[in-house]
Amino acid sequence: MSFHMVEAVGVEKQIGHQMILKGIDFTVDRGEVVSLIGPSGSGKSTFLRCINHLTKITGGYLAVDGEPVGYRRSDNKLYELSDAEVALTRAEIGMVFQRFNLFGHKTAIENVIEGPVQVKRQPVERARARAAALLERVGLSSKADAYPSQLSGGQQQRVAIARALAMDPKLMLFDEPTSALDPELVGEVLAVMKDLAADGMTMVVVTHEMAFAREVCDRVAFMDDGRVVECGPPNEVFNNPTSERARSFFARVL
Amino acid sequence: MVTHETSQDINDPPRHEHMEVVPRRSVLRFVPPLIVVFVGLALLQSVVLNPNFEWPLVGSYLFSTAILEGLATTLGLTAMCMLTGAVLGIIIAVMHRSEHWLVVGFAKVYIWFFRGTPILVQLIFWYNLAALFPNLSIGVPFGPSLFTVNTNTLITPFMAAFLGLSLNEGAYMAEIVRAGIGSVDTGQEEAARAIGMTRLRAMRRIVLPQAMPFIIPPTGNETIGMLKMTSLVSVISLSDLLYSAQTIYSRNFEVIPLLLVCCCWYLLLTSVLTVIQGRIERHYARGRHSATPQPGERT
Ligand SMILES: Nc1ncnc2c1ncn2[C@@H]1O[C@H](COP(=O)(O)OP(=O)(O)O)[C@@H](O)[C@H]1O
Numbered sequence: 001m002s003f004h005m006v007e008a009v010g011v012e013k014q015i016g017h018q019m020i021l022k023g024i025d026f027t028v029d030r031g032e033v034v035s036l037i038g039p040s041g042s043g044k045s046t047f048l049r050c051i052n053h054l055t056k057i058t059g060g061y062l063a064v065d066g067e068p069v070g071y072r073r074s075d076n077k078l079y080e081l082s083d084a085e086v087a088l089t090r091a092e093i094g095m096v097f098q099r100f101n102l103f104g105h106k107t108a109i110e111n112v113i114e115g116p117v118q119v120k121r122q123p124v125e126r127a128r129a130r131a132a133a134l135l136e137r138v139g140l141s142s143k144a145d146a147y148p149s150q151l152s153g154g155q156q157q158r159v160a161i162a163r164a165l166a167m168d169p170k171l172m173l174f175d176e177p178t179s180a181l182d183p184e185l186v187g188e189v190l191a192v193m194k195d196l197a198a199d200g201m202t203m204v205v206v207t208h209e210m211a212f213a214r215e216v217c218d219r220v221a222f223m224d225d226g227r228v229v230e231c232g233p234p235n236e237v238f239n240n241p242t243s244e245r246a247r248s249f250f251a252r253v254l
Numbered sequence: 255m256v257t258h259e260t261s262q263d264i265n266d267p268p269r270h271e272h273m274e275v276v277p278r279r280s281v282l283r284f285v286p287p288l289i290v291v292f293v294g295l296a297l298l299q300s301v302v303l304n305p306n307f308e309w310p311l312v313g314s315y316l317f318s319t320a321i322l323e324g325l326a327t328t329l330g331l332t333a334m335c336m337l338t339g340a341v342l343g344i345i346i347a348v349m350h351r352s353e354h355w356l357v358v359g360f361a362k363v364y365i366w367f368f369r370g371t372p373i374l375v376q377l378i379f380w381y382n383l384a385a386l387f388p389n390l391s392i393g394v395p396f397g398p399s400l401f402t403v404n405t406n407t408l409i410t411p412f413m414a415a416f417l418g419l420s421l422n423e424g425a426y427m428a429e430i431v432r433a434g435i436g437s438v439d440t441g442q443e444e445a446a447r448a449i450g451m452t453r454l455r456a457m458r459r460i461v462l463p464q465a466m467p468f469i470i471p472p473t474g475n476e477t478i479g480m481l482k483m484t485s486l487v488s489v490i491s492l493s494d495l496l497y498s499a500q501t502i503y504s505r506n507f508e509v510i511p512l513l514l515v516c517c518c519w520y521l522l523l524t525s526v527l528t529v530i531q532g533r534i535e536r537h538y539a540r541g542r543h544s545a546t547p548q549p550g551e552r553t
């Protein structure tokens with residue numbers, strides 16, 4: 001039996017009295033690259049954090065690879081997982097942040113081996129060899145021993161991607177990976193992501209790079225006010241949006 | 255052309271080398287240094303040359319066995335209490351960030367209680383614990399006890415001093431650690447959890463090391479404070495530096511010389527600690543401003 005990689009049915013998230021996600025229906029299949037677009041404040045980051053269980057959903061159903069996020073299914077009951085168990089499920093999902101969030105006290109290669117060594121208990125030497133290969137893949141072999149503060153934004157983001165890949169994730173989440181970058185540095189990060197997509201990685205990408213979405217993504221989902229309003233192949237969604245909100249949004253950004 | 259010449263003059267660079275610099279001279283400028291010198295000499299005369307201070311006696315007691323033993327107790331107590339206080343502080347600060355309200359509540363009550371009561375009272379309280387609990391036992395609340403000990407044998411003056419000062423220090427260190435953790439970008443913990451770390455491991459591996467530059471300098475201050483605070487333990491008759499001096503002057507009534515002996519030692523030790531603290535602060539200030547991280551920033 002094969003499951004969707006991500007399956008969200010009526011996912012809700014309430015913080016205080018504010019409904020931030022108001023029932024999200026959304027699926028991602030294995031090997032698919034889907035981009036989430038929409039105005040700022042529409043809940044894109046919150047939804048990504050729910051997929052990774054960095055924050056708990058307050059309603060609906062959300063599963064990754066057939067397993068409900070944060071719970072274990074047994075005898076038709078859902079048992080809540082402990083912090084350590086959730087951490088293990090999270091280890092299989094890579095996440096890349098808008099502001100890179102590289103560990104500031106560690107060099108590039110130390111950032112990359114931190115997860116494999118600390119979480120997966122890999123021997124340091126093996127982890128280092130793998131990390132060196134990953135840094136090579138993102139074009140940064142020469143920067144292995146540099147600290148984040150010595151790297152440009154684009155280089156930091158590529159190290160962050162290598163750090164996520166080191167955990168051998170089955171799913172990668174990107175939260176506006178190029179929004180904090182100077183325009184001339186956007187390309188190098190997008191190139192790495194394209195390469196990943198071509199390699200068959202399942203990816204959910206929150207982005208404002210419409211050209212990237214059009215070229216690389218299998219589908220785009222347009223989010224507005226805590227809901228996925230439209231979802232489909234890029235050309236369809238961009239060229240013939242059905243909702244007024246999507247139409248005015250695309251008129252501004254395309 | 256007049257205007258042209260004027261602008262020419264203005265644009266001419268002034269040639270400093272040919273100009274004599276005339277500082278402002280006021281007769282009053284001698285007044286402040288004179289006052290300082292006058293007060294200094296007066297103090298010197300009244301302290302150094304005053305026979306009542308009995309400096310020769312101070313000198314003879316400075317390295318006496320009783321004083322040096324007291325000094326050792328003071329130093330040992332300071333080190334032990336700071337160490338324990340720092341560990342407690344980290345634990346309380348981490349508990350403060352727990353997701354469980356009961357754990358957070360405990361941390362809050364701890365800080366509230368130990369910061370809100372005078373340390374002198376806490377010390378006397380620990381010293382008199384036997385009056386409240388004649389026996390201490392480990393066991394199930396309201397159930398059988400596994401192990402019982404007489405409170406008076408367990409709570410020696412040293413133990414009371416250690417408990418009182420460490421627990422109190424724990425509360426202050428908790429606030430320092432909390433502020434340190436707060437100054438690390440929350441994205442660091444989020445990224446650590448995203449690669450599969452538990453909250454505790456993320457704290458230990460990622461957040462705390464980066465909070466250290468914010469935690470260590472104020473901890474130096476705390477250590478200097480602790481050194482002097484240990485003198486309070488003389489009220490529970492623990493032979494620290496001050497109590498040893500008091501013991502001697504209760505016999506020979508040379509109160510002032512012996513207190514001077516204490517002051518000399520406290521001043522020397524706080525000076526040493528101040529120098530060390532200055533070094534550490536400069537080290538971390540450098541690390542934060544330059545792009546090249548310092549070796550100490552790694553761990
Ligand atoms: N921890 C939080 N507490 C309160 N409100 C929040 C929190 N996180 C996000 N929000 C709110 O949720 C809404 C959606 O935020 P976000 O998911 O960051 O949107 P997007 O990523 O699409 O810009 C915003 O209005 C934001 O203010």
Ligand SMILES: [Mg+2]
Pocket residue numbers: 044045046175176
């Ligand atoms: Mg966002």
